[in-house]
Amino acid sequence: MISRRKFFSNAVITAGAAALGATTRSVQGAETVGQPSENPEKTMQYAQSGHQDYPPGEPGKDYTPVITPNGSTLPYKVVGGVKVFHLIAEEVDHEFAPGLRAYCWGFNGQVHGPTIEAVEGDLVRIYVTNNLPESTSIHWHGVLVPSGMDGVAGLSQKNIEPGETYKYEFKLRQHGTYMYHSHSDDMIQIALGMMGMFIIHPRTPTGPKADRDFVLMSSEWRIDVGTRRPVPIEMTDFNVLTFNGRSFPGTAPLVAKYGDRVRIRFGNLSPMEHHPIHLHGFYWKITEMDGLQVPEAAQQLGNTVLVAVGQTRTVEFIADNPGDWAMHCHMTHHTMNQMGHNAPNLIGVRPGKLDTRVSKLLPGYMAMGESGMADMGEMGMPVPRNSIPMLGAPGKHDYIDMGGMFTIVKVRENLTSYDDPGWYENPPGTLASLASNDELQRDLGKIPEAKPMDNNMKMERGNMDHMHMKHGG
């Protein structure tokens, strides 16, 4: 167990080693942070013995449970002092956002699997039942376990064959934000969704307590328009980007009260891509990297954190800025929905009725608008069966041209519950608005002349505006 005092003594050793130029020592010093013992042999005995140092940690008493938006926490029961969990790997008919469903592989009826939550020092026993048509195994990503519990099929254990239930058992000798995922036929099983978050709370918390503790797992999928099975061999062209298995507008907002300390634990098990996650309205501190606590003096400040495939990053900030704040991957293709991909480039072109004619021949065909793609989400063309428009959803002020790996952090004063409070009411004078002629004359000395790029283009668009997106068939 890492006490605050030991934590600081480690930090001092690390600093001292670094000062002497012993860089390898400093790396070793860093590794001891978050682990219960500086003595590797003792640590190993501890991890492999059934010896119990602490009673099972209890929610509300030993920790404040995390919130998994659009997801849930895996229930457990205590048997003889051991926390017993049961994961069932199975096919799930999963909704990514209203209008788009696909047959994925997940756990306990969910994509991704429920969040496993426990406390440092807990002895956990996790049963894994395989109801998939092929063998599997589960790896506890970042969790320090005995080699035979590490879940790499063939290397650490036998495959769990269809219909079999395996038992994993280990003691949690660290705390932090970790993950679990299939480690058998990885490319297929991860592309189909077989992953979840694994949160281990500290036995003896140090530092300020989070009022809101969110868990967000990133992933990416290719689901061809009109189909209902993600393409598991995709390597580059992903068209459905998700937080906790959902694409905006299917993502639930993260709600906080003004003044709350908000923690967000990001994990990324996308098949191929890293995600720079950006939050508007705040700066945060990166408090954990791959589950390991970052010493306070070394916590980076920022508003974007790169979460590479296989990494977790935990951030904390004070919700001191009321409003509706975008939080999203900053790769522009990752905030776009399914139909935004592979659209022919028609910027500056007059397509006339081409779209309508071609779409009769090619289901799912949709060209880019003449003046960009912002109109596509709200234009009148019917959406093919089982698909989501390329862009987002109606917002308070206008259509939101964002989708995919996008969600909203909602901070409010005077909240009575953490239910979705609806759209933010902007206080007078705090909303961007159309400039008046008086203001323009006063400040610019003139009224800027409107110079449309091509007046002819505008004529083709009239009948596309203000029509609702609807699903065909």
Ligand SMILES: [Cu+2]
């Ligand atoms: Cu991304």
